[in-house]
Amino acid sequence: MRAYQATPALPHLNRTGFRVADLTGGTFFVVMLRESGDDPWAALDHIVGGLPDVEHRAGMRPVAVGSFGFVPDEMLDLWVATLVKHGIHSHWLFDCLYDMPVMEAKAKAIRRVGGQVVPAIMYGLTDLHTDEFFADRAREMASWEGVETIYVEDAPGVLTPERAATLLPALQEATGDVRLELHVHNTTGLAPLVYVEGIKAGIDIIHTCSLPLANGPSLPSTEAMVEIVEELGHDHNLDKSQLKPVADHFYAEAKRMGWETGVPNEYRMLPYRHQLPGGMTGTLKNQLNEYGMPEKFPQVVDEIVRVREELGQPVMATPFSQFVGIQAVLNVVMPERYQVVPDEVIHYSLGHYGPLMRPVEPEIAEKIFAQPRAKDLESWERDQTPLTEFRKRLGPNLSDEELLLRYFCPEEQVDKMLAGPPLRTAPHRGGDGPLDQVTRLIEGASEARHISLRQPGISLDLRRED
Numbered sequence: 001m002r003a004y005q006a007t008p009a010l011p012h013l014n015r016t017g018f019r020v021a022d023l024t025g026g027t028f029f030v031v032m033l034r035e036s037g038d039d040p041w042a043a044l045d046h047i048v049g050g051l052p053d054v055e056h057r058a059g060m061r062p063v064a065v066g067s068f069g070f071v072p073d074e075m076l077d078l079w080v081a082t083l084v085k086h087g088i089h090s091h092w093l094f095d096c097l098y099d100m101p102v103m104e105a106k107a108k109a110i111r112r113v114g115g116q117v118v119p120a121i122m123y124g125l126t127d128l129h130t131d132e133f134f135a136d137r138a139r140e141m142a143s144w145e146g147v148e149t150i151y152v153e154d155a156p157g158v159l160t161p162e163r164a165a166t167l168l169p170a171l172q173e174a175t176g177d178v179r180l181e182l183h184v185h186n187t188t189g190l191a192p193l194v195y196v197e198g199i200k201a202g203i204d205i206i207h208t209c210s211l212p213l214a215n216g217p218s219l220p221s222t223e224a225m226v227e228i229v230e231e232l233g234h235d236h237n238l239d240k241s242q243l244k245p246v247a248d249h250f251y252a253e254a255k256r257m258g259w260e261t262g263v264p265n266e267y268r269m270l271p272y273r274h275q276l277p278g279g280m281t282g283t284l285k286n287q288l289n290e291y292g293m294p295e296k297f298p299q300v301v302d303e304i305v306r307v308r309e310e311l312g313q314p315v316m317a318t319p320f321s322q323f324v325g326i327q328a329v330l331n332v333v334m335p336e337r338y339q340v341v342p343d344e345v346i347h348y349s350l351g352h353y354g355p356l357m358r359p360v361e362p363e364i365a366e367k368i369f370a371q372p373r374a375k376d377l378e379s380w381e382r383d384q385t386p387l388t389e390f391r392k393r394l395g396p397n398l399s400d401e402e403l404l405l406r407y408f409c410p411e412e413q414v415d416k417m418l419a420g421p422p423l424r425t426a427p428h429r430g431g432d433g434p435l436d437q438v439t440r441l442i443e444g445a446s447e448a449r450h451i452s453l454r455q456p457g458i459s460l461d462l463r464r465e466d
Contacts, residue, residue: 002036003043005253007427009210009246010050016242018054019205020090023047025059026066026079026408033405033413041086041401042423048087057090057118058083061318062099062106063353063382066408068319068344070352073109074387075407081113082400092151094120096315097354098137104144111146118181119147121171123154124315125275128357131167135174142178149179149205154194155317156275157187157217164197172201183207185217185277189265192220192228199232210243212250215262217277223247256428274304275316276325284325291333303328311348312358323348338367346377 013021029040048056064071065079080091091110095103107117119141121134141150152171159167171180182198182205184191195206207219214221223243229236254261276284288294307328314320323344331337347353349360349368360368368374391398394406405414453460 092118099354126313139174142175157185161193168201181205212261
């Protein structure tokens, strides 16, 4: 979604009464620059400026942002400080391996540059992650200086109402006066019921989306949850009259662009086996298409279940869900399982991402560490190049914003963006004249190189410049 596509919704979102708008992360910047060539900082400023009455939030891991690898601490500190300068003060911090000393150190670093940290409990359905395990981590997070809320996320959407009825009260008891926020993806269609259990347990902050962007692998809709909250006899601070204009706009934009909208999933048992976050399904299908094996998807799903067990049951959220999924694809398309192992899986198996809940199964570890790259990575240490060195490499006179873009994104993409036109913020015109039709063609098919329009008395040819 580009900045101008959000413009008509911003006044209504601002007046609705939301406590927080979760706006961005490093991936937002990388994808925007790659897909549209827009300036991510300008786009972020436009959205923040359109929501002056809402707190703004970004998300990050304690060791990286915008990638599945590792980022030096001083670069991460600059990232947070620059976001704060642009009005993003709230930062949710997540680590699926729960390396608590590293998380606490990053929480302190976020506070030092003016940010408010919201540490996350990332839920996983395993026999290793008990209610007591999660409660102990939440209790420790609640003791960190400056923590006002803790974010509870179920990325794959596999938290059942029955488990929520024991887990969420345990978290409430462990965190005392620190409030909990509940963020559950509606993959199995049960997220609203989990929210009901959370409300029963005293949780009073829930995460939702506008109806066309909700459900499926996304969150429950604001519209449905407002109704449920009222039915349960509770109050809320939202102006319901502002919900429909937002939904109407995004439904229209989806229709114009040919995008899918959110549809509630029917209940299925399969997600409890593979625990795939919703956004990964399309990625895995695309990877199989690249290998010319789209029919192998069911086999990959079965392989994901097997790989996750072999790798010690990591919580299936970024980056570990991606590691498991990619390894499963490779195991299916290659002649032998673990014939090819990505560097990230080797790093994970060596403990570089943090303490493993359970060691990798010995026969699998033997295959992983037999890879040629394993010896090279065995003595690996995280890069802690100081910021001053990056300024020398990338440009001593760069603004913090451009320095960060050049660190995270390919140089040619940044150069092209800087040489391009100013960010478009004016919304799309909805007419049906020839100019409107050409505009829709250009916006809806960015790969188009040549467009011809022929009508009686008029001939128009457009060619895209490289």
